[in-house]
Amino acid sequence: MSTATIRDVxxxxxxxxxxxxxxxxxxxxxxxxTRQRVIExxxxxxxxxxxxxxxxxxxxxxTIGVVLPDLFGEFFSExxxxxxxxxxxxxxxxxxxxxxxxxxxxxxxxxxxxxxVDGLLVMxxxxxxxxxxxxxxxxxxxxxxxxxxxxxxxxxxAIDNIAGAREAVAHLVxxxxxxxxxxxxxRGNADADSRRAGFRSAIAELLGPxxxxxxxxxxxxxxxIDAARRILAQNPRVDGVFAANDMxxxxxxATLAEGSMRAPDDVAIIGFDGVxxxxxxxxxxxxxxxxxxxxxxxxxxxxxxxxxxxxxxEATTEMLKPELVIRASSHRRHA
Amino acid sequence: MSTATIRDVxxxxxxxxxxxxxxxxxxxxxxxxTRQRVIExxxxxxxxxxxxxxxxxxxxxxTIGVVLPDLFGEFFSExxxxxxxxxxxxxxxxxxxxxxxxxxxxxxxxxxxxxxVDGLLVMxxxxxxxxxxxxxxxxxxxxxxxxxxxxxxxxxxAIDNIAGAREAVAHLVxxxxxxxxxxxxxRGNADADSRRAGFRSAIAELLGPxxxxxxxxxxxxxxxIDAARRILAQNPRVDGVFAANDMxxxxxxATLAEGSMRAPDDVAIIGFDGVxxxxxxxxxxxxxxxxxxxxxxxxxxxxxxxxxxxxxxEATTEMLKPELVIRASSHRRHA
DNA sequence: CTGTTAGCGCTTTCAT
DNA sequence: ATGAAAGCGCTAACAG
Numbered sequence: 039m040s041t042a043t044i045r046d047v048x049x050x051x052x053x054x055x056x057x058x059x060x061x062x063x064x065x066x067x068x069x070x071x072t073r074q075r076v077i078e079x080x081x082x083x084x085x086x087x088x089x090x091x092x093x094x095x096x097x098x099x100x101t102i103g104v105v106l107p108d109l110f111g112e113f114f115s116e117x118x119x120x121x122x123x124x125x126x127x128x129x130x131x132x133x134x135x136x137x138x139x140x141x142x143x144x145x146x147x148x149x150x151x152x153x154x155v156d157g158l159l160v161m162x163x164x165x166x167x168x169x170x171x172x173x174x175x176x177x178x179x180x181x182x183x184x185x186x187x188x189x190x191x192x193x194x195x196a197i198d199n200i201a202g203a204r205e206a207v208a209h210l211v212x213x214x215x216x217x218x219x220x221x222x223x224x225r226g227n228a229d230a231d232s233r234r235a236g237f238r239s240a241i242a243e244l245l246g247p248x249x250x251x252x253x254x255x256x257x258x259x260x261x262x263i264d265a266a267r268r269i270l271a272q273n274p275r276v277d278g279v280f281a282a283n284d285m286x287x288x289x290x291x292a293t294l295a296e297g298s299m300r301a302p303d304d305v306a307i308i309g310f311d312g313v314x315x316x317x318x319x320x321x322x323x324x325x326x327x328x329x330x331x332x333x334x335x336x337x338x339x340x341x342x343x344x345x346x347x348x349x350x351x352e353a354t355t356e357m358l359k360p361e362l363v364i365r366a367s368s369h370r371r372h373a
Numbered sequence: 374m375s376t377a378t379i380r381d382v383x384x385x386x387x388x389x390x391x392x393x394x395x396x397x398x399x400x401x402x403x404x405x406x407t408r409q410r411v412i413e414x415x416x417x418x419x420x421x422x423x424x425x426x427x428x429x430x431x432x433x434x435x436t437i438g439v440v441l442p443d444l445f446g447e448f449f450s451e452x453x454x455x456x457x458x459x460x461x462x463x464x465x466x467x468x469x470x471x472x473x474x475x476x477x478x479x480x481x482x483x484x485x486x487x488x489x490v491d492g493l494l495v496m497x498x499x500x501x502x503x504x505x506x507x508x509x510x511x512x513x514x515x516x517x518x519x520x521x522x523x524x525x526x527x528x529x530x531a532i533d534n535i536a537g538a539r540e541a542v543a544h545l546v547x548x549x550x551x552x553x554x555x556x557x558x559x560r561g562n563a564d565a566d567s568r569r570a571g572f573r574s575a576i577a578e579l580l581g582p583x584x585x586x587x588x589x590x591x592x593x594x595x596x597x598i599d600a601a602r603r604i605l606a607q608n609p610r611v612d613g614v615f616a617a618n619d620m621x622x623x624x625x626x627a628t629l630a631e632g633s634m635r636a637p638d639d640v641a642i643i644g645f646d647g648v649x650x651x652x653x654x655x656x657x658x659x660x661x662x663x664x665x666x667x668x669x670x671x672x673x674x675x676x677x678x679x680x681x682x683x684x685x686x687e688a689t690t691e692m693l694k695p696e697l698v699i700r701a702s703s704h705r706r707h708a
Numbered sequence: 709c710t711g712t713t714a715g716c717g718c719t720t721t722c723a724t
Numbered sequence: 725a726t727g728a729a730a731g732c733g734c735t736a737a738c739a740g
Contacts (some may be wrong), residue, residue, distance in 0.1 A: 088488030153423030426733035
């Protein structure tokens with residue numbers, strides 16, 4: 039065991055634990071001499087402070103809790119990467135807790151953070167604001183990401199899915215598409231639902247309600263393949279596809295090509311998220327790009343800010359606007 | 374604050390904190406009646422147990438520490454996904470600590486885990502076994518992943534890079550390649566170094582030492598592009614490329630194609646790792662595939678096993694053998 | 709079955 | 725400058 043405690047160190051240095059603590063933490067009032075002795079004793083005993091105990095005593099843990107859904111795909115991985123980057127820079131550790139989908143698990147995950155973290159980053163697109171408002175511990179700073187809406191209590195940082203979806207559709211239309219399919223994300227997922235809403239409104243506005251076809255997907259590769267099969271079988275006249283995420287777009291595009299509907303000429307395709315994979319496929323995938331790592335960084339920074347500030351927290355909502363990135367999959371020369 | 378403590382609950386239920394604790398933790402000896410009262414009091418006060426305090430008292434945290442390098446790329450993300458999955462299944466939380474490369478930071482990251490975790494998963498390909506042996510807390514169960522070698526003290530779970538690299542080269546040779554370039558990973562990285570070693574030995578054995586060309590890379594996309602440029606400029610007669618990871622392979626392949634060296638006919642290309650992206654590029658990338666998520670799962674399970682067992686831990690080494698996955702990028706009809 | 713008491717390892721008044 | 729002692733919130737003997 040690295041089981042040397044501060045008492046052992048104190049004893050060996052022949053001082054009180056109080057002095058040992060002060061010396062170890064660079065407190066002002068300690069004689070250079072005693073400090074020296076304590077440091078040496080610590081080294082000799084291979085002392086490593088027990089951070090759990092310190093947290094309890096100090097009431098701060100230097101840890102941020104992150105509640106998140108399954109890690110499949112690059113979406114959350116990228117966000118985590120940003121969070122991790124910012125956390126590392128500030129010397130914070132990350133406590134991860136996974137809610138595999140359900141609201142019950144989200145609640146558990148949140149409760150499991152109590153007493154171990156100084157703040158919470160909650161990504162729970164399956165769960166609504168009201169639920170979060172009810173379950174987030176009252177005194178714990180928290181930022182809500184990707185939720186359906188602000189709960190009116192916690193700062194929120196969200197993606198402007200509606201605007202993004204509308205822009206995607208507009209782009210497809212600009213390329214000459216007149217019969218557009220939307221491969222959706224799972225119902226009940228906030229991002230998916232709002233992308234769908236944006237799709238509908240843009241279609242109605244730009245082409246009339248008849249022009250839009252919705253094909254149910256769930257963000258997975260498999261559902262992208264599935265969507266392509268359905269298009270091939272039932273909607274051969276589709277000339278544009280807007281998928282709710284890049285993974286489905288990629289899979290759909292590949293499967294469509296097998297059925298000899300090729301992008302961009304037979305069908306123009308655009309995804310959403312802008313994950314790295316999108317640029318490597320052939321043809322390269324157009325997408326509504328999000329700087330996910332940056333989103334993560336910003337969320338962490340904002341959390342740190344409210345953790346430190348004394349003022350009451352305002353429940354602001356920060357919107358991240360997706361950026362249209364046109365690549366080969368939707369770019370038509372003659373458009 | 375969700376600042377109701379167990380004392381508040383006890384007071385409200387008119388019992389001692391001991392009874393409150395017992396009731397809340399489903400201990401045997403509590404009257405249904407008092408248990409009921411305690412539960413109600415807890416609910417009324419919106420009590421959430423302080424897990425930090427519980428850990429200190431119990432000497433167990435139900436948390437596993439994960440020390441890892443930067444999250445760039447899919448390699449570590451996939452491993453984390455596996456770890457997370459297994460952890461969630463066992464009701465464990467994950468405490469992440471990032472060492473951005475350096476040994477100093479690795480040491481810090483490890484120390485920062487003290488008193489907060491029940492076991493450690495260490496992925497630190499930049500650091501050697503001896504270093505880990507010196508720095509891993511003595512009493513804390515730990516599993517070392519991707520290290521240069523076992524430190525003789527901790528169980529290790531590693532990738533058989535040498536065998537994998539050799540098989541990759543053999544495959545390229547079987548496709549008729551006689552002048553093969555290896556885009557390496559960064560020096561000092563255990564995986565990279567052993568992949569390079571495997572490359573060398575296979576080349577010497579199969580084609581003679583002249584046939585192998587090494588191009589320095591660092592696992593990044595940029596270095597893959599760079600490698601391609603150097604091949605185009607300096608080694609146009611290369612007919613096979615073995616990249617030390619998939620990211621470089623993908624980038625290299627794309628850049629080579631721009632210079633009209635196309636896979637698989639002009640040049641056969643194979644990567645390493647088998648990350649998801651490899652299957653979506655065109656042509657699909659051949660690779661030495663690793664089930665990274667499974668690796669993570671197994672590591673966690675093994676850690677849990679040694680955490681629970683009483684017997685002294687054996688410093689076993691588990692080897693994960695990469696599997697040759699032949700896709701279009703290296704598959705030649707006439708070979 | 710329940711309450712009292714003593715910690716877990718550390719920090720931090722409060723005296724000295 | 726240093727030490728004694730109180731506690732952070734919880735669990736776990738040990739008595740009753």
